[in-house]
Amino acid sequence: MLDIQFIRDNPELVAEKSKQKGYDVDIQQLLGFDKERRELLQQVEDLRRQRNELTAATKGQKPSDEQIARGRELRDQLGDAEHQLESIEKEFQVLLRAVPNPAADDVPVGGEDDGAEIKKVGEQTSGATDHLDFATKRDWLDFERGAKVAGTKFYYLKGDLALLENAITQYALQFVTGKGFTFMTVPHLVNGRVMTGTGFAPRTSDQSDEYAVENEDLSLIATAEIPLTGYHADEIIDEARLPLLYAGLSPCYRKEAGTYGKHTRGLFRVHQFNKLEMYAYTLPEQSGEIHERLLALEEELWQSLGIPYRVVNIASGDLGAPAAKKYDLEYWSPVDGAYRELTSCSNCTDYQARNLNIRVRRADGRIETVHTLNGTAVSLARSLVAIIEHYQTPEGHLRVPEPLQPFLAGRAEL
RNA sequence: GGAGGAGUGGCCGAGUGGUUGAAGGCGCUGCUCUCGAAAAGCAGUAUAGGGGCAACUCUAUCGCGAGUUCGAAUCUCGCCUCCUCCGCCA
Numbered sequence: 403m404l405d406i407q408f409i410r411d412n413p414e415l416v417a418e419k420s421k422q423k424g425y426d427v428d429i430q431q432l433l434g435f436d437k438e439r440r441e442l443l444q445q446v447e448d449l450r451r452q453r454n455e456l457t458a459a460t461k462g463q464k465p466s467d468e469q470i471a472r473g474r475e476l477r478d479q480l481g482d483a484e485h486q487l488e489s490i491e492k493e494f495q496v497l498l499r500a501v502p503n504p505a506a507d508d509v510p511v512g513g514e515d516d517g518a519e520i521k522k523v524g525e526q527t528s529g530a531t532d533h534l535d536f537a538t539k540r541d542w543l544d545f546e547r548g549a550k551v552a553g554t555k556f557y558y559l560k561g562d563l564a565l566l567e568n569a570i571t572q573y574a575l576q577f578v579t580g581k582g583f584t585f586m587t588v589p590h591l592v593n594g595r596v597m598t599g600t601g602f603a604p605r606t607s608d609q610s611d612e613y614a615v616e617n618e619d620l621s622l623i624a625t626a627e628i629p630l631t632g633y634h635a636d637e638i639i640d641e642a643r644l645p646l647l648y649a650g651l652s653p654c655y656r657k658e659a660g661t662y663g664k665h666t667r668g669l670f671r672v673h674q675f676n677k678l679e680m681y682a683y684t685l686p687e688q689s690g691e692i693h694e695r696l697l698a699l700e701e702e703l704w705q706s707l708g709i710p711y712r713v714v715n716i717a718s719g720d721l722g723a724p725a726a727k728k729y730d731l732e733y734w735s736p737v738d739g740a741y742r743e744l745t746s747c748s749n750c751t752d753y754q755a756r757n758l759n760i761r762v763r764r765a766d767g768r769i770e771t772v773h774t775l776n777g778t779a780v781s782l783a784r785s786l787v788a789i790i791e792h793y794q795t796p797e798g799h800l801r802v803p804e805p806l807q808p809f810l811a812g813r814a815e816l
Numbered sequence: 817g818g819a820g821g822a823g824u825g826g827c828c829g830a831g832u833g834g835u836u837g838a839a840g841g842c843g844c845u846g847c848u849c850u851c852g853a854a855a856a857g858c859a860g861u862a863u864a865g866g867g868g869c870a871a872c873u874c875u876a877u878c879g880c881g882a883g884u885u886c887g888a889a890u891c892u893c894g895c896c897u898c899c900u901c902c903g904c905c906a
Binding site: 440443444446447448450451453454455456457458459460465469470471472473474475476477638769 | 834835863865866867874875876885886887
């Protein structure tokens with residue numbers, strides 16, 4: 403959520419920025435609740451003060467009948483006022499949490515097609531076999547049995563393709579730990595507070611993309627970003643420890659509700675996939691620079707694997723609530739003749755951290771909300787798509803990108 | 817899953833209805849002393865929110881949430897977490 407003080411100071415800006423993200427929030431109504439709640443708060447605090455004074459006046463002696471009568475009166479008034487405050491507070495919180503993080507100033511305004519291409523690397527080749535046909539022919543991929551066992555869009559990786567996935571994971575892991583990220587395994591289920599605090603849809607809502615466990619306050623994670631954000635919830639981190647860099651490896655579970663009409667063939671969009679995620683907690687003034695660093699790392703990693711790509715600065719309407727800025731790294735698909743999302747990295751500034759109460763203690767003692775960022779190192783299912791499309795031979799074999807060969811017992815071809 | 821025990825400030829730890837945001841100790845910060853350090857002494861040392869230009873002030877917080885009471889860290893109920901033992905299990 404946003405700092406209410408910031409909204410009070412910049413109501414027009416917040417309204418405009420929310421609109422640019424496609425969020426319909428009534429800032430005037432929010433500020434109305436804010437005013438009302440503060441007035442009630444003062445009433446309540448004044449009544450409490452009177453009560454405290456009365457209690458202090460009795461000094462451990464038995465209070466007089468008069469004092470008890472006055473106390474009862476205060477108790478009843480306080481009860482009423484607290485009740486009113488509670489209901490206003492609830493409405494206020496709902497509205498406050500609905501306000502998205504404003505997009506950064508250098509984010510293009512617009513929707514899905516309005517992202518700004520920042521750079522292109524590598525050649526736009528053409529003519530390759532679709533990854534699903536290719537992998538199925540090799541008996542590397544089985545969606546039919548995935549459907550039998552779990553449902554549509556679930557799958558088995560088999561044999562060399564499963565080994566290739568493992569090799570990519572190992573390579574990426576070596577890469578990110580070499581760059582100073584601390585490797586972590588994470589809980590694959592998180593509670594509602596962490597889920598919503600990270601900015602993912604409430605568990606029970608219809609549009610939710612998350613799988614929730616029945617009768618438990620638990621949902622399956624959609625990315626390691628979620629448990630990595632919750633990791634430092636309610637903590638105050640010393641300034642000297644920032645930035646904190648983590649890398650979380652986990653399966654990701656997504657219902658992919660409402661993705662009809664989008665690119666869904668084969669492994670590109672599935673209900674479960676593995677992903678190695680980079681994550682950073684930073685000082686507010688660091689987050690812009692670290693965001694660029696995350697992008698640079700993604701580029702370095704994918705360049706080393708020889709995959710052509712472009713970088714897109716995602717437009718405001720496509721950012722989602724928590725991100726102030728997001729870069730997508732899109733690989734060139736010779737099958738589709740188009741760029742398709744491979745990784746992305748987001749700067750969520752203080753939005754997630756304020757939800758989950760994650761702060762920094764400055765050297766001078768001041769306390770501030772930290773910034774959080776996340777970036778994909780490798781999303782395994784999509785990585786396999788990209789590599790199959792770019793490394794297949796006319797004979798139906800798959801060359802192994804050189805950096806991956808050490809993790810496949812030195813094999814150059816599968 | 818069953819039985820028992822426990823949750824107090826950065827840490828340890830007192831405190832079973834009434835100025836207890838909370839004794840005492842440790843740690844930390846500043847000062848005094850010292851050539852310097854240690855030791856010792858003195859002072860300070862939470863977070864959130866409201867009001868105020870500010871000095872400052874008010875409110876809340878003793879795992880969380882309800883309740884009893886004029887008044888709750890203290891009593892009651894529910895929940896959570898941790899520890900010990902038993903069961904089960906990769």
